[in-house]
Amino acid sequence: MKSETDSSRPVRPAAPGRVGEPEEATGDEAALALLDAGLALMVAAPGRRPRVADIVAAAGLSNDAFYRFFASKDALVEAIVERGARTVVGYVRHRMARAADGGPEARLRAGIEAVLRQASDEDLARQTRAVLSNATGHTPRAAHVTVALVDALAALFAQPAAELGAGDPMRAARTTAGGVVAALQYWSFTEEAPGRVEAEHLVGFLLAGVRAPDCRRR
Incomplete structure (x- = not known):
């Protein structure tokens, strides 16, 4: 994918890690090759x-190499x-930063x-469809990753939500996230791109929800 300075595409992370944390390149090309091969086969x-x-055949590695990095498929x-x-x-953070001059609504x-x-x-x-179809119902931690994704997005949305007048910015941000x-999961599973x-x-709808009375302090 293109670099983070490109406004049209997100940046590919260097290695697996916790959602929302800064990327840290490990230099482990074998692990990255396995991740890339797994995703390519899913797609x-x-x-x-x-x-x-x-997976190991596509990555040009051995079974031993696979199990050195991953306990299972x-x-x-x-x-x-x-x-x-x-x-x-990372892409959301990048796009929100680019919209900073437009104010809180533009950022959100x-x-x-x-x-x-x-x-x-x-x-x-x-x-997205390939990953979701492989994760749903098979990987116990997939649900935890979804929760972590929502929480990480909520952390990005909370400040503009506060500036827009939400009484409980984090709750409003988490609901928005x-x-x-x-919606992303729905459109992914139906294989229909949103018009x-x-x-x-x-x-x-989501912007109106941030400003809704029940999101304001009473």
Whole structure:
């Protein structure tokens, strides 16, 4: 993918790690090769979980190399899900920073639209569907990664929510993050890219929710 200075695409993380934390390059090319190979196989055969043998063959590595980094295939899928979540968080942060001069509503709008891009961009949507289909119901920690993604996005949304007058900015931010992540999952599973009307409706709905009376101090 392109560099973070590119306004059209998110940045690919260097290695797996916790959602929302700064990236730290490990220099471990073998682990990255396994992650890339696993994702590529998921995208190439939607709905079919790749075997460890297929992953190591695609990465040009051995089974021993695989198990040196991952305890199981589920562990690899979890790492791919985490990496994807961190990519989304980094891209959202980047887009919100670019919208800083427009004020809090522009920043929050940019953040929401950045998440939705994962469903509207054909390549990104294909990757998102592949990862979700492999993670759902198979990897116990996939749900935890979703929670971590919502929390990381909420941390980014809280400040503009406060500036927009939300009485409980973190609650408003978490509701907004949860809503846009749920919409992303819906459009990913239905394999339908949100049109401009659908996307604008969701953005407007979530922005109105931040300003709703029950989000203000009484």
